[in-house]
Amino acid sequence: MFQRVRVQRACASDAEAALAEPPDSGYHPGARRYRGNTLPLDRPTLARQSAVLAAFLVTASAALLPRAAAAHAILIASQPPQGGTVAAGAVAIHLQYNSRIDRVRSRLTLTRPDHTQATLPIAAEGAPDEMDTTATLTPGPYVLRWQVLAIDGHITRGDVTFTVGP
Numbered sequence: 487m488f489q490r491v492r493v494q495r496a497c498a499s500d501a502e503a504a505l506a507e508p509p510d511s512g513y514h515p516g517a518r519r520y521r522g523n524t525l526p527l528d529r530p531t532l533a534r535q536s537a538v539l540a541a542f543l544v545t546a547s548a549a550l551l552p553r554a555a556a557a558h559a560i561l562i563a564s565q566p567p568q569g570g571t572v573a574a575g576a577v578a579i580h581l582q583y584n585s586r587i588d589r590v591r592s593r594l595t596l597t598r599p600d601h602t603q604a605t606l607p608i609a610a611e612g613a614p615d616e617m618d619t620t621a622t623l624t625p626g627p628y629v630l631r632w633q634v635l636a637i638d639g640h641i642t643r644g645d646v647t648f649t650v651g652p
């Protein structure tokens with residue numbers, strides 16, 4: 487299952503990259519004319535080329551997005567909750583995703599109130615779409631950064647910010 491893992495940007499970024507930068511097929515609307523030094527800009531032609539490019543991008547993103555949305559991991563619930571406050575002491579950390587994840591290749595990094603960071607061990611057991619750990623925390627603001635490898639081979643990242651109260 488994991489042999490086909492590809493380390494790359496998340497699906498959404500792929501789609502954004504496709505939108506921002508179409509595959510270099512040598513087809514760059516207007517580029518030839520901008521580079522050229524003999525012909526003035528032909529606006530109707532540019533408009534036509536732009537329309538073709540726009541249609542291409544819509545098709546390309548439509549082709550990418552359904553696949554992208556299919557299986558990469560999106561955080562759907564957390565404990566502590568985003569922006570929440572929990573009591574100091576042993577804090578149970580629980581992250582739940584919309585799809586199965588590869589815990590071995592995922593990371594949890596906690597930034598403490600003094601800005602130091604710690605990598606939290608991810609519990610080996612648990613449901614296939616969850617990550618769990620426990621940390622003993624003192625009062626202050628924390629940022630929990632998660633990086634998750636989903637079974638489709640795509641990595642996603644995000645932050646959960648929370649406060650530990652006295």
Ligand SMILES: [Cu+2]
Pocket residue numbers: 496497553554555556557558559636638639640
């Ligand atoms: Cu994905």
